[in-house]
Amino acid sequence: MILRGGVVVDGTGAAGYPADVVVERGWISAVTSPGRAAGAAGPVVDVTGLVVAPGFVDMHSHSDLAVVADPAHEAKVLQGVTLEVLGQDGLSYAPVDDATLDQLRAQLAGWNGDPAGLDWSWRSVREYLARIDSGAPVNAAYLVPHGTVRLAVLGQENRPPTPAELQRMAGLVEAGLREGAVGLSAGLTYTPGMYADDEELVALCKVVAAAGGYYCPHHRNYGATVIEAYADCVTIAEASGVALHLAHCHVNFPQNRGRAGEVLALLDAARARGIDVSLDSYPYLASSTYLHASLPSWAHEGGPDATVARLRDPAQRARILDELEVRGSDGHHGVPVNWATVVITGVREPAHERYVGLSVAAAAGAVPPGEFYLDLLVADRLGSSCRIEVGNEENVRTVMTSDCHTVGSDGILTGSRPHPRAWGTFPRYLAHYVRELGVLTLEQCVARMTSRPARRLGLADRGVVAAGYRADLVCFDAEAVRDNATYDEPRRGPSGIPHVLIGGEFTVRDGARTDRLPGRTIRGPAWTG
Numbered sequence: 001m002i003l004r005g006g007v008v009v010d011g012t013g014a015a016g017y018p019a020d021v022v023v024e025r026g027w028i029s030a031v032t033s034p035g036r037a038a039g040a041a042g043p044v045v046d047v048t049g050l051v052v053a054p055g056f057v058d059m060h061s062h063s064d065l066a067v068v069a070d071p072a073h074e075a076k077v078l079q080g081v082t083l084e085v086l087g088q089d090g091l092s093y094a095p096v097d098d099a100t101l102d103q104l105r106a107q108l109a110g111w112n113g114d115p116a117g118l119d120w121s122w123r124s125v126r127e128y129l130a131r132i133d134s135g136a137p138v139n140a141a142y143l144v145p146h147g148t149v150r151l152a153v154l155g156q157e158n159r160p161p162t163p164a165e166l167q168r169m170a171g172l173v174e175a176g177l178r179e180g181a182v183g184l185s186a187g188l189t190y191t192p193g194m195y196a197d198d199e200e201l202v203a204l205c206k207v208v209a210a211a212g213g214y215y216c217p218h219h220r221n222y223g224a225t226v227i228e229a230y231a232d233c234v235t236i237a238e239a240s241g242v243a244l245h246l247a248h249c250h251v252n253f254p255q256n257r258g259r260a261g262e263v264l265a266l267l268d269a270a271r272a273r274g275i276d277v278s279l280d281s282y283p284y285l286a287s288s289t290y291l292h293a294s295l296p297s298w299a300h301e302g303g304p305d306a307t308v309a310r311l312r313d314p315a316q317r318a319r320i321l322d323e324l325e326v327r328g329s330d331g332h333h334g335v336p337v338n339w340a341t342v343v344i345t346g347v348r349e350p351a352h353e354r355y356v357g358l359s360v361a362a363a364a365g366a367v368p369p370g371e372f373y374l375d376l377l378v379a380d381r382l383g384s385s386c387r388i389e390v391g392n393e394e395n396v397r398t399v400m401t402s403d404c405h406t407v408g409s410d411g412i413l414t415g416s417r418p419h420p421r422a423w424g425t426f427p428r429y430l431a432h433y434v435r436e437l438g439v440l441t442l443e444q445c446v447a448r449m450t451s452r453p454a455r456r457l458g459l460a461d462r463g464v465v466a467a468g469y470r471a472d473l474v475c476f477d478a479e480a481v482r483d484n485a486t487y488d489e490p491r492r493g494p495s496g497i498p499h500v501l502i503g504g505e506f507t508v509r510d511g512a513r514t515d516r517l518p519g520r521t522i523r524g525p526a527w528t529g
Helices: 098-107 125-133 146-154 163-178 198-210 226-240 260-272 304-312 314-327 350-355 360-364 369-379 393-400 421-436 442-449 451-456
Strands: 002-008 017-024 027-032 044-046 051-054 056-058 081-086 139-145 183-187 214-218 243-246 277-281 286-290 342-346 385-389 405-407 473-476 499-502 505-509
Touching: 002 473, 051 442, 056 405, 056 421, 081 499, 098 146, 098 304, 125 139, 139 146, 139 163, 146 163, 146 183, 146 198, 163 198, 183 198, 198 214, 198 226, 214 226, 226 243, 226 260, 260 277, 260 393, 277 393, 277 451, 304 314, 304 369, 314 369, 342 360, 350 369, 360 369, 393 421, 405 421, 405 442, 405 451, 421 442, 442 451
Parallel strands: 002 044, 002 051, 056 081, 081 139, 139 183, 183 214, 214 243, 243 277, 277 405
Antiparallel strands: 002 017, 017 027, 051 473, 286 385, 342 385, 473 499, 499 505
């Protein structure tokens, strides 16, 4: 097949140039001057007026269930995404046993839903990746989730592991890496990950470093102590020797306006000392998570049933509300909650659908908003999701100029009104921050979506349009590409991305999703087969 007449933006950051791209048996066999694909025979796809770029890599994704339960997966496929990194924020569904899987399904319903009829027969990382390999809408890489590992060994207990328990945790991490994971994630404002001290994380990161993987933390604080929290990630990486990738690298809350430069200076200094650091971000001001994430860590001890019991107890409720509204819960990054900034985006129970799209303050009506919040968590069995409007535009722009920046949507796909980043992240970068604002050039932006993440993942055959690379490609109109997803209509697909290919197979053709499922897993360097 020949993609003829386009402008190749090859992912390296080099200037785009007119060229034809020849695809054979899933690989790029040649990139030639226009009309000079000598000896090539096969169908010709006219891409005149389009950019031909490597397929986009979503470095921070919550499609863990979507890749096995939603064959269309239009949210990501229509954006030009050909590879997603799963297992984020220290919480996912492998490795598990029956008991921990039940707990995780309850805890993560606000992130991933709980799809009816899904075959949950996997338990190990190997089995989960094999499920994806049976045919998926995108390629996928997986991070061993630290919180899931901790849950398997310590349950929801808030204490350090014994030496024997730490050894067992290390064994689970090592096994996950041998079974194909690319690294370790952590969710240090989510339970049970937030119960871990640095000594525990350093010990596990040493296992990851020895396997050639990387450490991807949702770190301890994006609010009151944000600079210290980023510095702590660097300390862990330096002590363990692990490569560090900072998830959704944002500097949020009003008191941190204009401080992103401090974070980048910290990371530049770490890189100057030889620490391997990269990061990702999404181009929006609101964050998104499950609604009960803001609760103080102690309220989560013992699992979802214990949490709900505390929310029903008057004395415990009073203590929780004091931490949320006065002192600043560790689950809300040490900042007292402004209920007007917490918007309900999805619920488990249909009876609560009337609250979707409203802030907690607005939904509460005459009821004190903190009380309403706790009542909704109980009534919805912790199944609600939310967005939190605490971002700073100047910080978002500063972060994306970093030399180690990549793109991650952090896209949550569940709920009636999820965050639009799930459907709009990649075209929004291209439309708003490249074409409209000029914060990045087109070539710089494409590199952040392609070759940079490929390097972090250790992929020598992806992320660049060149002979010998996999034919994971996206064709888009640089003058027309646009995100159409909004906070009110978050499931609107983008414009200006007519073709997407994985391994030379069209997942999007002429702007429409095909029925192809060519996605497979990307295995980490320690994979033993």
